[in-house]
Amino acid sequence: MTDDAGAGARPRASAHESAIAGEAAVANRSRLAWKEEQLRVWDLLQLFTPWLLLTVSTTIYFSWVLPASGERFWPEGTSVLGLVAVSALWMLFGHTLPIKRRALRPVPTALYFVGLLALCVTLMTYSDIFLVFTIAGFFHAYLLKPWPVGMVGVLATSVALNGASMGVSFSHPSPAALAEFVLIVAVQTAAIGAGILLTARSEPEERKREKLVARLEAALHENAGLHAQLVAQARESGAQDERQRLAGEIHDTLAQGLAGIITQLQAAERAASARGETEEHVTRALRLARGSLAEARRSVRALAPRELAEAHLPDALRTLTGRWSRDEGVSAHVEVTGASEPLSPAIEVSLFRVAQEALTNVAKHADASRVGVTLSYTGTEVLLDVRDDGRGFAKSADTGFGLTSMRQRIRGVGGHVEVQSTPGEGTSVSARVPAIAPGA
Helix, strand or coil: CCHHHHHHHHHHHEEEEHHHHHHHHHHHHHHHHHHHHHHHHHHHHHHHHHHHHHHHHHHHHHHHHHHHHCCCHHHHHHHHHHHHHHHHHHHHHHHHHHHCCCCCHHHHHHHHHHHHHHHHHHHHHHHHHHHHHHHHHHHHHHCCCHHHHHHHHHHHHHHHHHHHHHCCCCCCCCCHHHHHHHHHHHHHHHHHHHHHHHHHHHHHHHHHHHHHHHHHHHHHHHHHHHHHHHHHHHHHHHHHHHHHHHHHHHHHHHHHHHHHHHHHHHHHCCCCCCCHHHHHHHHHHHHHHHHHHHHHHHHHCCCCHHHHHHCCCCHHHHHHHHHHHHHCCCEEEEEEEEECCCCHHHHHHHHHHHHHHHHHHHHHHHCCCCCEEEEECCCEEEEEEEEEEECCHHHHHHCHHHHHHHHHHHCCCCEEEEEECCCCCCCCEEEEEEEECCCC
């Protein structure tokens, strides 16, 4: 019962751990999805904003600014159109395609940025409306590596943009205009450059976090696989233990009972000529057959031996030994030492089956005249000894199924069995198990 409870607790604990791992995996995937969405939006801004600004500037210039100035399309409009075409090609091969191919490199990107800023300044000499296109320089400054180069890119863009919009004459600037220009450029560079600085500082950490999260997800998947393997192994182990338990139960009950029936019927056959003895052997055979049938039904119901169903282990051993002594005609004595206390059903069943198997072996092989059964309670352990004065056996013969089943059964409850025997000097079977109380 204790083993079953422990086995039930382990799956529940494993299920709880699996649920926690699953929730962690979902949370990590959600966070990664949110980060990926942010990066995707920023990449789209980086990719399409310059094209949008160039399109807006060009459209306004040719539909409004150029007609309003009274200038003809030729030659000013042609020059602007040519610069717009060059700017489009410059952005296509210096910015858009490298981003899509993930082939941005620091030096080519810096050269691209210088060329783009030169085109913006040139277009602004034709019309201030191309200030709109020049704003793209702030977005492209984020592509410059390392971050100090990006800050220089922001500063250069701010100088070009504000110099054109404020009409600052760099040859003879007025003190007021120059002060205003410097203040605006400084504030603008600091505000936009702060984003570059924060990105440069947070990007390595973010990449480390992403790698850690990726490794964590991999570990969670690996743990899930290991958990599935452990569950499968536990099921296989449980099935193997159950097969061994059933084999031991059948050997300790049905097989022994059937062997006793055969022995009694053979004795009845040999004593057929003696009046009255046949009836006695048949009566014993019938009693053994009824007992074996009851054991078979008990095994099907997975209940304890009927002796333990009616009493605790010391009384069950006395009943077992007394019945065995009457049936086999061998003197047997049971002694209980220490303070008797209730034990786990698994412990009591295991010790009872050891005593039953040991007595059966005495009857089948020992040809003994006396048998002693001692049950000792020591507080932390319980010891069971079954000794006989029979013929004994050599150490090499210590390989029968009964002794193997006995050892497996006791090992299953945390104990061990020792068998000592010398030819001509009897046999001693000793089992030592922990004193586990019911429900512990």
